[in-house]
Every structure is written in structure tokens, then in C-alpha cells.
Amino acid sequence: MTTPVIGLLTDFGEKDYFVAAMKAVILSINPEVAIIDIAHSIPAFDLRAAAFTLWAVADFFPAVAIFVVVVDPQVGSARKIMVARGAKHFFIGPDNGVLSPALEKEGCLEARELRERTLFLPQVSSTFEGRDKMAPAAAWISRGIPFRQVGPVLRSWERIIFPQPGIFKDRIEAEILHVDRFGNLITNVSGEKFLKWYGGKKGQPLAVVTDEVDFEAKIATTFAGGPAEKPLLIVGSSGYLEIAYQQASASQKLKCKAGDKLVISRGKRQKEAEKGKFSGRN
Amino acid sequence: MTTPVIGLLTDFGEKDYFVAAMKAVILSINPEVAIIDIAHSIPAFDLRAAAFTLWAVADFFPAVAIFVVVVDPQVGSARKIMVARGAKHFFIGPDNGVLSPALEKEGCLEARELRERTLFLPQVSSTFEGRDKMAPAAAWISRGIPFRQVGPVLRSWERIIFPQPGIFKDRIEAEILHVDRFGNLITNVSGEKFLKWYGGKKGQPLAVVTDEVDFEAKIATTFAGGPAEKPLLIVGSSGYLEIAYQQASASQKLKCKAGDKLVISRGKRQKEAEKGKFSGRN
């Protein structure tokens, strides 16, 4: 029998005992589980950042894994807690959309509302349901309780939908989904779609325009594989197009952040006059 | 047989190898233990913050748990290292008071001085006793050595005593024990005491005065359950009264920090003239 894994993703930061309380509760119920911290430095209440992070990492988890996501601005209110059985993993979190991108990427087999009180701590606070409801439920699921026991079927749930790129013959209208620790800008354009659009003419320069800057970029396959001191376009490790610099922060150099829009087009750098022409999609 | 758990609480931060060295030592002695990081971002040498954190989380740990707390301004000096057997858990740390609130909340069955050299690493430094003495002792205790083996009985030890609130008919004089990651202000007033004082008249506003500001606050049961953009009073997940805002930092908005004092009284916002009237308790 293999060790089950519980992955924790929160906006609890590093300074409090909150994450430790969840782990302590989990190991009190199932001492044989392995816990992986996905991240706890999600900006407070940033549902989209948490949804992106879960979406990017879930695939890599072993089969017997349960994700517990506690980014929960409405904790204790009437919002539901959902538990979903995906094609590979279990997902637990508030019904505020934070689970949806990862869940729908994997395929949702069944969703239920977490209601079964016997799965909770004996004393339930109204401000820390991660500790009092979600962590113990995850531990019980890791011990193999029947999924239907968690509560009634949930027919619909909140969704977070990542903005889709506009792919046109002459340009791609993209958005930055995430800026990573190195300052790389991860866009919403999948590598597959991008390479299909780009075609076979390798070496052809691309022009990129944002609200702040415009620049010419070259496609590279590694961060070290393009010209130094110039922006690179790379299909990154999440399978999406990234804008990066060799050993420098593209976010700082290009003054870009998550949510910013950009237009990628063939050919040389755009003229000043064309900047800012977004068609306003998404 | 269940897996024992060791909880680590230090002021070692994230940039050095110090925490990893303690874990490596522990797993060298007992590979079957589970380690939970309670927190390592305690401000350097802040005994009270560490004591609060341990006090708030200890209850949630499974029965076979050992806490190792290394916030130790006097490391290597004549101060003793204590090992205590509480009603539920073991506690290891410098005899500087950092263990005392959690230990006394749980009930101390027996305390000893950590002196037994066979429990230490072969080479003991004078500047990292967390690695060289406390971590290995915790690992040996997790393997079930007799408690009396750790060293001689300790008859008394240093104590940190959290300030007690002054509860009067017309007001509560409280102190902020901790500011959490979200900026919520956790006071030293237990929820039980507060609700008894407040009485049954729900909805009655309360006036709060600090050295910096005065404001009117409403009782809520969840962060999302009160008026937006106004301060809320909530009995929080540690069982103590908190001052909070919906999705905003009460610490920033009210300019309050740990150690600040405040007076809570019934009725509308205080007049300017009454501000700052603390009776100087604790």
C-alpha cells in the first residue's frame, strides 16, 4: 500500500502557526500521510494566483493525492466547502472558484459539499475552517472513507476562468497569468497554440507591445539559449509561453505584472503609433 | 504503532541551513518520525512571539508529539535547557520562559534539565545547541527512551506570563498579543470572558480606544459577516477576541501592533477627551 499525499495551498504566509495547525490535525487523524506544501505565500485572498498555482502543479502529484486549498475570503459565511473527485486526485476547498481550473483540466468525476460533521474537529471555529473542517476531511479521505460520506452532491460550483488569448492571423492578444520568482512572465498562450501560429520560420523576430513598452523578442528554448540582455520568448515548464531574460527579471525590465495584456506580432518592432491597440477581448 | 511527530519552532528564518541541520540530525536518529515546521519566521530573539505561537498551536498536535523551540538569546551560556513532560506532549527548549505558556496550559507533569551527554551529537558547539543537543534529544525521546534519562529534575523554571486583561463592569482593558499575517489583532481577552462581559444584547455597538485611534466596532462571527470597511470584533480561531477587517489589515488601518493596549467599552464611540485613560494594569 502506497503512502497517500496531501498537498496544501494557502495564503497563510510564513509567520503564523496556521499551516502547522492544519498539518497537526492531519497527522492526528492519519499519521501515515505525506504532506507537500504547494505554497503558502499566495497574496492574501488572491483566488486567481492560487487557482493558477494549483492548476500548474496538480498533474505532477502522485495518484493518491488530495489537495487542500485555503484561500478563502468568505470563510465561515454561507459559501459552501466543496470536495471533488477528479480523474486522478481529490480536491478540497471553498466553493469560490479556486479549485476549478485544476479540477476541470483534470476532469471532475463528482463534486460534493463538505457537510459531514463527523469528519470535522469536535470544536469548529467560524474563522479557520481550513483547520477545523478541510484538513480533517482530507485526512479522513486519505484513510479511504467512501467519497459519498463527505456530504450531498454539489451540482454546480463557482468557476474561475483564465482569460483566453485572441489568436489572429497577424497577432496574438495575450495576458500575463503569473510572474514567477525569477521575474519570468507566464502568459495565457499555450506552447502548442503559439508554435502553430508562429509556423516553421525559425529565427523570425517577433514584436511585443504592452501598455508600458514595446520590444522585439526572439524565440529561445532555454533561458541561456538566446541573446543576453534581450527579452526571450520561451515555451516554459508549465507548457505556456513565457517572456524572460537571461538571469534578469523580465517583470522589472519590462514593467509588467500579472493581468497585464500584450500583443505579439510578426516582424520588427512596432511603430509608436500602434501601441496600445488592444481589441479588448476577455 | 503510530508515527511520532516533532514540531519545530525557531527564529532561524528561511535563508540559512539551520532548520535543515536540525531535521537532518533528527532523521539520522529516528528516520520514522514526522516533522512539522511550526514557524521559523519568529522575529530574532522574540521570546514572547514564540511563546504565543507554541501556546496557540500545541493543542492540535497528535498525542505522540515533541516540541523543540529554539529561540535562545543566551545559547551556550549557563542558562539551562529544559525538557518537560506535559499532560499530552513533550517540550524541549531553553529555560527562558518560551515553553511556559503552552506547558502550563497543558499541565506539566515533570520537568528535567537536559544534561545527558549520550543524547547529544558527539561534537557539541556552543552556538547551536538546537542542532547539537535539542534536536538529537527530541529524536531519542521520539524513540521512546525513559524520560528520567534526559537529566536531573528541574524544580523551577523561567516563565513568560501573558498580560491579563482587566475586566470591569463598564470596560475591558486589553492588550494585543499578536498580529497575524492578515493584520488581524489578537487580544488577550478570551472569547468566553468577552461574551460573558458583553451579555446577551446582540448588536450593541462597542467603542474601542487605543493610544492611536478610537473607533466603534461591531461583533461578527466571521470576517465576512460584518459591515465592510469597518472594524469587527470576532472570537477568533485561537479562542481569543480579535479585531479585524474584511479583507484588509486591521493592523495597518488602526495603526496597532503587538503589545499595544486598548479599552473596549459599551456604547458609542468615545469622546476625544476620554482617550488614553488606561489604568496601567500589567
Add this chain to the structure above:
Amino acid sequence: MTTPVIGLLTDFGEKDYFVAAMKAVILSINPEVAIIDIAHSIPAFDLRAAAFTLWAVADFFPAVAIFVVVVDPQVGSARKIMVARGAKHFFIGPDNGVLSPALEKEGCLEARELRERTLFLPQVSSTFEGRDKMAPAAAWISRGIPFRQVGPVLRSWERIIFPQPGIFKDRIEAEILHVDRFGNLITNVSGEKFLKWYGGKKGQPLAVVTDEVDFEAKIATTFAGGPAEKPLLIVGSSGYLEIAYQQASASQKLKCKAGDKLVISRGKRQKEAEKGKFSGRN
């Protein structure tokens, strides 16, 4: 059979899912391994800081340990990935010198290039070889695959060589290798060498000169064991000479950082005129 341990050391920071992806990959292959985070806050691309950290902690790891170091400015390029079998542990990382100080301190029995594709994830990205190649290889090694299976023998590899101190009759010319979380300055002078140079005359003051400041320092055995508010010289927990203050940051007080040079000599504080006289070694 004992639980194998994998130690992870990266510059991935805390905000992304990168470390979690590596752990998820590892536990997918070997659910019975224990993972220790050595540090993930290494400054981006700082090979020397990572090399120092691994060098300082490796000794304390249990026998069946595998280090995976991902500080890798040339990820995906022609630089090799090396796997080394040391006298006690396994080491995996880019062939950029980051492993070499720890490996050579322990003694290298055999080094190989990581090339065996069956040890990798089925899909290998060019920008995250830590997840796609190094983490799975570590997991397979922890399961006991024959070492020769990882790839061909590597005859030579990049090295990072820490600067050596100049030890003269009248002075030591040293360099700061690392500034820790408390602001202590860890020099490149081993405690053994230092004490031999210093001789038996305890209490004799020493003069220390840097490019920024000069000061008189006293030898202490613990941070709490010297005069308050004055710099102390201590043989620290890594076995090297440190400059420290009681409960204050020597780095801030003395305006020193990693890489700074200093001269230690016997006797009282140096005259202004002698400052800055470095013989320019290393």
C-alpha cells in the same frame, strides 16, 4: 530498512509551485522517502551561496541521503547534469561548481553524467530540469538503482573554490563567506587555524580592519559570553570564525557583507593610516 532522505536546495523562493513540483515527482516514484528542505531562498543564480549552504549542512545528513541542488543559470543548455557518489551521500546538480565544495569535503568516489532517459519524466522541458530530470533521478537512486545506470563516468567537473585565508605571523587576511539570518559574519578561517594562530594568551584583544570600519574585538565562546554592544569573535557552529554581536546584526553594525575582506591582527585597534592594507590575495 531505513527511510532514505532527499535534501532539496534551490533558488526557487517561496511564491511558486516549483519546489512542490519536485516533491510531487519524487513521491510519485518513491513514496517512502523523507524530504528535507535545505533552503529555497538562495538568491537567484547565486552559486556560491548555494555551494556554501550545502557545504555547511551535508555532514549532518543521515547515511542514505541524496542532495538535489537546483541553482542553475544555464538550465537546459549544453552544461551537464552531474550525479556524484561521495563517501557518505549522493549529490545531484548542474555541473556548474555548486556541488563541488561539499562533494570534495566529503570525498568523491565516483561522478557520472546524468543521461539515462528512463530516469526522467516522460516529457522533459528545457527550462525545469530540476523537476523533469534531477528530482526523478534522485527518487530512483533512493530506491536503490545501480549507480552506474545514471550515465557515463564524468572525469572532470566545474569547481567553486572558496577563497583561502592568508595566515601570517602578525595577521590573518580573511574573507566573509556568508552572512546568516542574525547578521553574523561567517569568515573563511577555520576555528582550528584561528586558535592555533591566536595562541594561548586568552583575553588578548584583536584588531579587525575592513574596507569600511576598524574595530577591536574579543574572543567569546558564546554570543552571550562577551561584552554587550561590542563585536565578538566566535568559532561558530560551522567550525569557522564568526564576527557577531549579542542580539544584534554584525552585518548592519559593521556594514559588512559576503565577499568583504578583513584583516585580523593582534593588539589594539589599528591606526587610521594602516586601514585598507590588503595584500590582495585571492
